[in-house]
Amino acid sequence: MTVPGRRSSTFSRLLRHGFTDPSGAERLLDLPELSALRGDSVLLDALGATADPDLALRGLVRLVEAQAEPERQTFTTTLLSAKPFRDRLLGVLGTSEALADHLARHPRDWETLVTYEATDLHPGIAEFERGLAGANDPVTLRIAYRRCLLGIAARDVCGTTGVAQTAAELADLATATLRAALALASAAEPADAAQCRLAVIAMGKCGGHELNYVSDVDVIFVGEPAEGADEAKAIQAATRLASHLMRICSETTVEGTIWPVDANLRPEGRNGPLVRTLSSHLAYYQRWAKTWEFQALLKARPVAGDPELGSAYVDAVSPMVWQAAERENFVTDVQAMRRRVVDNIPVAQVDRELKLGPGGLRDVEFAVQLLQLVHGRSDATLHSGSTLDALAALAAGGYVGRADAAQLDEAYRFLRAMEHRIQLYRLRRTHLVPEGEADLRRLGRSLGLRTDPVAALNKEWRRHASVVRRLHEKLFYRPLLDAVAQLTPGETRLSTKAAGQRLEALGYADPAAALRHLEALASGVSRKAAIQRTLLPVLLGWFADSADPDAGLLGFRKVSDALGKTPWYLRLLRDEGAAAENLARVLSAGRLAPDLLLRAPEAVAILGDPEGLKPRGRDHLEQEVLAAVGRADGAEQAVAAARGVRRRELFRTAAADLIDSYGTEDSPRTSDPGALVDRVGGAVTDLNAATIAGALRAAVRAEWGDELPTRFAVIGMGRFGGHELGYGSDADVLFVHEPREGVDEQEATRAANRVVAEMRRLLQLPTTDPPLLIDADLRPEGRSGPLVRTLASYAAYYRRWSLVWESQALLRAAPMAGDADLGRRFVELVDPLRYPAGGLGEEAVREIRRLKARMESERLPRGADPTLHAKLGRGGLSDVEWTVQLLQMRHGWAEPALRTTRTRPALAAAHAAGLIPAEEARTLDEAWVLASRVRNAVMLVRGRPGDTFPTDPRELAAVGRYLGYGPGHAGEMVDDYRRITRRARAVVDELFYED
Incomplete structure (x- = not known):
């Protein structure tokens, strides 16, 4: 009875x-059977520490009730006096209803939890074999199995063993059980046992020493005839023994089942014979096995039966396992298999699927196994069947980043712990996270989440699943894997002789120098060297797929020397998408991009960012440049900072251009x-506009602070104003100013001239960067005229003195830096000149034609081939641009779409207005684009500007690769250029020189 108030x-x-x-x-505590325990605060505290105190108390009542009267006193005394036993027993009762059922049926088995010896903490196969030794039939084997399982669960829930040790103990218990079952089968059929040698090979989680509480135990059976026995009869006998072993473990008895023994991983699966000889296994694997079968064999481990035969099997199949990555489409096959697994999960279960779903255990296991099989061919440290051991080896070898490996390890342990505790509750094979509040609460508390356990569990589970999914995508689908898998084992080991021959065969002109670079990069035992040894065989192939492999390898060594101590550099190349291939393409494509990168090596990070190769807009660039200038101490430091931004962004542009022009495995060549x-x-x-804006700001700050006495604008001309600059183009400009209110015009003009002089000085300071030259020769009166004019002075000059060539030059005038309003008003001023009302008169047209003919005869360099000069030659840039500009000046007043500073849009507008037929427009556009690409x-x-094709064969081949011509097709490229520009010249002759 309960007393009042209690x-x-x-x-x-x-x-x-x-x-x-x-x-x-x-009510349960008031039961007479618990009278000896009632009121004991130690017991109540211990119950409260369990995953489910209500479940633990119910299990305890059942266990006490099941005790015979003489043993009950012993049990209660031990429970109250021995804390380790109390924690173990109640921990199990509060986590596993199934083990509570077992204890109720076998009430003396609690005694196995009393001992607390060192051997009990980490038992192995021998200890479990002793625990199963008394079993002489399937029923007693199940009882003994559950008794051993009781000890594993107790150590697990009390934290005596971690998740990996628990999984290993479960695998060792399975090994001992398979041996016991085989012994029972052999005892039942001694004649069969005498005829054959039978080996049981554990596969899957049992083979990998990472078994669950409830899981199919995957096996393969290998049989051979005993000495003097007939092979066919021996295999029949072995098959009967194997079938009997499977029944002993799998069949349901009054004590339930142990676990199903699954032999479906054998050759031909369910359709194949249960037992094969070793030679039959090998014949199948050599001729018929699929990729997934070799992946499964990675965990093969002999566990029962004939130990010599089991070892012989593993020794024979192991080389095949580590050659599997050389199979055609190996990586894509493994990736496709993983996708099929996810696709086959019922939609209603996918969000609860702890094992197979996205971000689940299988994501970790597949990623680790794929990396093992690809890299394990040449690195025996990766030959482990255990996921966590293999992950640690991958991290130690540099194949996976330490941080990534640590996150995967933590997530895998948490997810496996969830799986263990879910299965432990009723000892049922499931990987679904429960939905009920009580189940989730018990699960969360069993994992140590005591404050709001349901919410905490969901948060931790989703966090770890998100990490797994992200890293799975990163590791499992990274392009480098497929490239490494396609190498032969010899290519992944850079031995001197073989590497020298291989380099020469790949097209390296100086194999000896290349070997020195390889030795410098990959020698030693450091993690950096290990990662380089993974990267280099693939990079060598990508370098070889260029016109100058030697330059690519040399550039890679220089970049690696500059960034080798930077922790993110090699990690980026190994892990982040196509960064390694992008870098290889950029380094082996010529001099400009590598030179830029070596002066700003941190820009290599751009190559690993999917958004990194997109050009930045002018507003973004100008904001960054002006901020850098504002932080600098002086004008020269300010321009140096602006040049730093320009260097990085010029590399970004060049890298994107090269990668799109060459194409990569993930990103094919751009077709436009x-x-x-x-x-x-x-x-x-x-x-360049942003850089000039920075130089202008630096020049103004140096003398005037925040504001110049006059408004000032830089007007882009030529290809600058047309937004058509190439990598080596000068920036043609005009300078215009307008005195601020109250400022004398002469004072304003002096200030404007000083600013221009300082800008030009700053931009001409010696530098190793590609120069940014500003050319003001298109100003009124050319070199003889003043560098800077007021807006009113420009208006007066153009009104009285403007020549037709100046009106033509103004077709490309566009504001680029400085006072935006002043720049806009300058454009409004010159619009009537470049788009004259009514069009050009006949005399003006004849003047433009005379100027064009004079330029062709006088400005083409001496000795230059007029059919191959991209700027001034036949059908080149000048031909197309003068033709388009003539159309703009004649018709721009009537056709608004022609009023653009850009050649290609103006050409398209001329066709749209019916001024040029479609075929002729396409011909001119193709020639202009081709000539522009040749200059780029x-x-x-070469790293320096040029208007003609190089004469050096390697440089010519590199230009060809950029333009889409493969090795040996440089002559075809030159012929195509002549053909395309010849057709363009014919159109120019018709449109420009004829009415």
Whole structure:
């Protein structure tokens, strides 16, 4: 009976100790069988520490009730006096209803939890074999198995062993059980046992020493005839023994089942014979096995039966396992198999699927196994069947980043712990996270989450699943894996002789120098060297797929020397998408991009960012440049900072251009060369405009502080104003100013001239960067005229003295820096000159034609081939641009779409207005784009500007690769250029020189 007043006190204590049904718990505590335990605060504290105090108390009552009267006193005394035993027993009872059922059926088995010896903490196969030794039939084997399982669970829930040790103990118990079952089968059929040698090979989690509480135990059976026995009869006998072993473990008895033994991983699966000879296994694997079968064999481990035969099997199949990555489409096959697993999960279960779902255990296991199989061919440290051991080896070898490995390890342990505790509750094979509040609460508390356990569990589970999913995508689908898998084992080991021959075969002109670079990069035992040894075989192939492999490898060594101590550099190349291939393409494509990168090596990070190769807009660039200038101490430091931004962004533009022009495995060659030219032209123009804005700000700050006495604007001309700059183009400009209110015009003009002089000085300071030269020769009166004029002076000059060539030059005038309003008003001033009302008169047209003919005869360099000069030659840039500009000046007043500073949009507008037929427009556009790309290619390849094809064979081949011509097709490239520009010249002759 409960005394008055006691219930409310006990009720509150039970609530504080985590009981969800305190009334029911009170009734159980009042039972006569618990009289010896009633009121003991130690017991109540111990119950409150369990995952489910209500479940633990119910299990305890059942266990006490099951004790015979003489043993009950011993049990209760031990429970109250021995804390380790109390924690173990109640921990199990509060986590596993199934093990509570076992204890109720076998009430003396609690005694196995009393001992607390060192061997008990970490038992192995031998200890478990002793625990199963008394079993002489399937029923007693199940009882003994559950008794051993009781000890594993007790150590697990009390934290004596971690999740990996628990999984290993479960695998060792499975090993001992398979041996016991085989012994029972052999005893039942001694004649069969005498005829054959039978080996049981554990696969899957049992083979990998990482078994669950409840899981199919995957096995393969290998049989051979005993000495003097007939092979066919021996295999029949072995098959009967194997089938009997499977029944002993799998069949349900009054004591339930142990676990199903699954032999479906054998050759031909369910359709194949249960037992094969070793030679039959090998014949199958050599001829018929699929990729997934070799992946499964990674965990193969002999566990029972004939040990010599089992070892012989593993020794024979192991080389096949580590050669599997050389199979055609190996990586894509493994990736496709993982996707199929996810696709086959029922939609209603996918969000609860702890094992197979996205971010689940299988994501970790597949990623680790794929990395093992690809890299394990040449690194035996990766030959482990255990996921966590293999992950640690991958991290130690540099194949996975330490931080990534640590996150995966933590997530895998947490998810496996969840899986263990879910299965432990009723000892049922499941990987679904429960949905009920009580189940989730028990699960969360069993993992140590005591404050709001349901919410905490969901938060931790989702966090770890998110980490797994992210890293799975990063590791499992990274391009470098497929490239490494395609190498032969010899290619992954850079031995001197073989590497020298391989380098020469790949097209390296100086194999000896290349070997020195490889030795410097990959020698030693450091983690850096280990990662380089993974990267280099693949990079060598990518370098070889260029016109100058030697330059690519040398550039890689220089970049690695500059960044080798930077922790993110090699990690980026190994892990982040196509960064390694992008770097290889950039380094082996010519001099400009590598030179830029070596002066700003941290820019290599751009290559690993999916958004990194997109050009930045002018507003973004100008904001960054002006901020850098504002932080600098003086004008020269300010321009140096602006140049730093320009250097990085010029590399970004060049790298994107090269990668899109060459193409990579993940990103094929861009099919629209015009889009590439437009992107480069726009990006370089915006970049130079931002740099000039920075130089202007630096010049003003040096003498006047925040405000110049006169408004000042820089007007872009030529290809600068047309947003068509190439990598080596000068920036043609005009300078215009307007005195501020109250400022004398002469004072304003002196200030404007000083600013221009300082800007030019700053931009001409010696530097290793590609120069940014500003050319003001298109100003009124050319070199003889003043550098800077007021807006009113420009108006007066153009009104009285302007020549037709100046009106033509103004077609490309566009504000680029300085006072935006002043720049806009300058454009409004010159619009009537460049788009004259009524069009050009006949005399003006004849003058433009005379100027064009004079330029062709006088400005083409001596000795230059007029059919191959991209700027001034036949059908080149000048031909197309003068033709388009003539159309603009004649018709721009009537056709608004022609009023653009850009050549290609103006050409398109002329066609749209019916001024040029479609075929002729396409011909001119193709020639202009090709000539622009040739000039860009020459700058990228040689590192200095040029208007003609290089004469050096390697440089010419590199230009060809940029333009889409493969090795040995440079002559075809030159012929195509002549053909395309010849057709363009014919159109120019018709449109420009004829009415």
